Structures are given as C-alpha cells and as structure tokens.
Amino acid sequence: MKQKLRRILLIVLGIIIGLAAIGIFYIRTQTYQPTTQAQASAEQAKSLDGTLVFKGKSEQPAVIFYQGALVDNASYSLWAEKIAEKGYTVYLPKAPFNLAILGENNAEKIIKENHIKKYVIGGHSLGGVMASRFAAEHLTDQSLDGVFFLASYPEAKGDLSAFKGGVLSLTGSQDGVLNRKSYDKGKAFLPEQTIYTEINGGNHAGFGSYGEQKGDNPAEISNEEQQAAIADQLVHWLQQLD
Incomplete structure (x- = not known):
C-alpha cells in the first residue's frame, strides 16, 4: 500500500x-526580445542582478521603470540611454519571467541599495499598472517625485488621485493593444495635475524596441522616431518636476 x-x-x-x-x-x-539596436544600448548599461542601470547625475531624480508583460527589460534601452544622457539615472529592473506582476516591489530594493533620495517610477502596459500600485503604497514618501505611464493606466489598487507629485500619461495614436475603455476608467485614479500626451503615429510596441506585437496596429512613424519622442516627453516632464 x-x-x-x-x-x-x-x-x-x-x-x-x-x-x-x-x-x-x-x-x-x-517573450519579446530587444532589437539589435536596443541590445547594443543595453550593453552600455551596468547590469546589477538583471537590473540595467544607465547612469546620470546623482543630484537628479532617478527613473525606475517596469517592463511590459513578456517584454525583456533591455527592450527599453534606447530611450533610457537618451534620458541618462540628459542627467537622469534610469533603472530597468528585470521581473521574474518578464512579468512585472511578479516584481511589483523591485523598486524598493533599488531605492534602498542605491540610497536614492529622489525618484520617479513608471511602466509600460502591465508594468505601469504595477508601478502605480507601488506608488500608491508610497504616496507619503517624500522621495517620490512623480509617476508616469507609457500606454498604461492605474486601477483601484494603484489609486493616485490624492498624489501631489507629477504624473504623466503617454500614449500612441496607433496603439492597438491598449484597452481604451479601461484607460478612460483609469483616469478616475489619477490626480487633476496629470499631463496627458499622445505620440502621433506611435503604437504600443513602439514604447519599447522589440519589433511587432500581437494585436497591435502598425506605427505610422519609425521606432527611432517614437523612441526619440518618448525621451523628449519624459525629459520635458522631468525638468518640470525640477
């Protein structure tokens, strides 16, 4: 027996x-893998336990970014490198199985280990949802300067409506993946000072550099152009926070 x-x-x-x-x-x-160009940029970063670090100036707020679902974190290296060139250190943590939902608190480890005094946090798609949840749990943290969304939005667990810092919501006009109804509902969880900006011709996959994504619409601009637009918008927003 x-x-x-x-x-x-x-x-x-x-x-x-x-x-x-x-x-x-x-x-x-x-999993969506980075393009050759993105991988080349990633190789210029410092890797700490899977987190890619693009160094900027220590006196500027750090940028912590959560990847989209099943997108390798190196795929965001092109715009991350551009932002670092403007003086902002960018951290691209790698979540288990490239799913930000399994790495919601990655930012906490980064902040503590690097003694970060000021930071903003954001994410792409699912990564933005997880970033907003982290931010919602740290609304009274004086070191949190802002939250940003790339083709993403918060839900109830990431309620930022009482947040006093800066918030940026960046979308693409050709995005075929973003659920627009959920995106509109998510506005109820954002503060009134939220800045909404759309990249004309940009699509969902274009917020990274990993090729085409299932269910997305073709972009009307090149990936290089969308990467430049992302960097420009983020730098402008960061400068406003300063």
Whole structure:
C-alpha cells in the first residue's frame, strides 16, 4: 500500500514538474526580445542582478521603470540611454519571467541599495499598472517625485488621485493593444495635475524596441522616431518636476 501511494505521489510530482517546465518554456518562447539596436544600448548599461542601470547625475531624480508583460527589460534601452544622457539615472529592473506582476516591489530594493533620495517610477502596459500600485503604497514618501505611464493606466489598487507629485500619461495614436475603455476608467485614479500626451503615429510596441506585437496596429512613424519622442516627453516632464 505504501509503495503504491509512493508511486502515485511520484507520478503526480512528475506531472507537476512537467507542466511547470512546459509553462516556463512557453513563457520564454513568447517573450519579446530587444532589437539589435536596443541590445547594443543595453550593453552600455551596468547590469546589477538583471537590473540595467544607465547612469546620470546623482543630484537628479532617478527613473525606475517596469517592463511590459513578456517584454525583456533591455527592450527599453534606447530611450533610457537618451534620458541618462540628459542627467537622469534610469533603472530597468528585470521581473521574474518578464512579468512585472511578479516584481511589483523591485523598486524598493533599488531605492534602498542605491540610497536614492529622489525618484520617479513608471511602466509600460502591465508594468505601469504595477508601478502605480507601488506608488500608491508610497504616496507619503517624500522621495517620490512623480509617476508616469507609457500606454498604461492605474486601477483601484494603484489609486493616485490624492498624489501631489507629477504624473504623466503617454500614449500612441496607433496603439492597438491598449484597452481604451479601461484607460478612460483609469483616469478616475489619477490626480487633476496629470499631463496627458499622445505620440502621433506611435503604437504600443513602439514604447519599447522589440519589433511587432500581437494585436497591435502598425506605427505610422519609425521606432527611432517614437523612441526619440518618448525621451523628449519624459525629459520635458522631468525638468518640470525640477
């Protein structure tokens, strides 16, 4: 009886391990990888336990950014490098399985380990939702200067309506992935000083540099142009916070 029970347990364990392996393999095959250009920029950054760090000036607010679902964090290196050139250190943490929902508190580790005194936090798509949740839990933190969204929005757990700092919501006119109804509902969780800006011709995948994304519309501008527009908008917003 004991041997039979042991055999059953081993079979069940084998099935669980097999399913887990299949799940991990599937996630890895579905992950969007950075373009050659983005990878080249990523190689210029310092890597700390998977977090890419583009160094700026210590006196400027740091920028902490959460990746979109199943998008490798190196895919955001092009605009991150441009922002660092303007003096703002950018941190691109890598969440487990490239899912920000599994790394919501990555910012806390970055802030503590790097002794960051001022920072803004943001994210792309699902990453923005997770960034807003982190920010909502730190609304009274004097070191939090602002929150930004790239083709994203907050929900109830990321309610920022009482936030006194700066908020930027950046979208693309050709975005075919962003749920516009949810985006509009999300405005109820944003403060009145939120700045809403749209990149004409930009799409969802263009907020990173990883090629085409399922369900997205074709962009009417090049990825290079959208990356430049993202950097320009973020730098302008950061300068306003200063």
